[in-house]
Amino acid sequence: MGKDKLRKFAEIDTFPNVYQLHLGKVMKGKWASEHFKNNNPVVLELACGKGEYAVNLAKLFPERNFVGVDLKGNRIWRGARTGVDEGIQNLAFLRIQIEDILEYFAPGEIDEIWITFADPQPQESREKKRLTFPGFLEKYRILLKPGGRMNLKTDNDGLYNYTVEKVEELNLITHKNTNHLYQSEFADEVLSIKTHYERIYLKHDKNINYIQFSFS
Numbered sequence: 001m002g003k004d005k006l007r008k009f010a011e012i013d014t015f016p017n018v019y020q021l022h023l024g025k026v027m028k029g030k031w032a033s034e035h036f037k038n039n040n041p042v043v044l045e046l047a048c049g050k051g052e053y054a055v056n057l058a059k060l061f062p063e064r065n066f067v068g069v070d071l072k073g074n075r076i077w078r079g080a081r082t083g084v085d086e087g088i089q090n091l092a093f094l095r096i097q098i099e100d101i102l103e104y105f106a107p108g109e110i111d112e113i114w115i116t117f118a119d120p121q122p123q124e125s126r127e128k129k130r131l132t133f134p135g136f137l138e139k140y141r142i143l144l145k146p147g148g149r150m151n152l153k154t155d156n157d158g159l160y161n162y163t164v165e166k167v168e169e170l171n172l173i174t175h176k177n178t179n180h181l182y183q184s185e186f187a188d189e190v191l192s193i194k195t196h197y198e199r200i201y202l203k204h205d206k207n208i209n210y211i212q213f214s215f216s
């Protein structure tokens with residue numbers, strides 16, 4: 001492992017806004033009251049990478065709490081470092097496999113979920129790894145409060161079409177849906193937040209897909 005990665009791993013161990021593996025389990029059902037020390041809603045950014053959505057939403061909505069979730073510590077380091085440096089109190093990160101998410105949050109603990117530029121996993125054999133595979137959707141349904149919204153933003157047309165198909169098959173409720181976000185009526189301040197990967201795709205003039213849906 002490179003020196004820079006090792007330094008970032010060592011550093012996130014000391015950050016008060018990062019939970020890793022078993023440490024995160026102690027917050028299950030208590031993220032707002034014990035970590036954020038308030039009663040505000042909790043919002044997740046899954047596959048957060050460097051956490052641009054979590055960071056920017058936390059700044060825009062100080063009355064909500066945001067947790068970025070990703071497996072890669074060196075990526076989480078970026079968002080967590082910003083949170084520490086800028087004193088963003090309503091922002092935390094959790095370094096886990098999203099497959100295990102129910103071990104870290106209680107049923108109904110979450111108000112809203114963002115999935116930002118997740119790996120598309122195009123091979124059929126890896127369908128179960130797609131973050132909108134029905135097995136994942138079932139977990140999100142358990143985590144969300146009634147009416148809580150899911151947001152998927154992706155450059156990948158395959159993952160977007162797959163998600164639209166699953167939303168229809170499972171009779172979920174679609175609130176917003178576009179395969180060209182920046183040419184649509186939805187491109188407001190929140191949806192115009194750009195992640196590291198989104199910036200790369202936009203340089204290649206890639207259309208950005210967005211769907212917002214809920215389970216009830």
Ligand SMILES: C[S@@+](CC[C@H](N)C(=O)[O-])C[C@H]1O[C@@H](n2cnc3c(N)ncnc32)[C@H](O)[C@@H]1O
Nearest residue numbers: 047048049070071072097098116117195196197
């Ligand atoms: C293409 S990157 C996108 C990162 C960021 N959202 C962005 O737009 O710049 C996908 C991220 O998802 C994370 N990821 C994918 N599958 C995951 C899983 N099952 N559990 C945890 N993290 C996962 C990867 O570690 C990676 O950081």
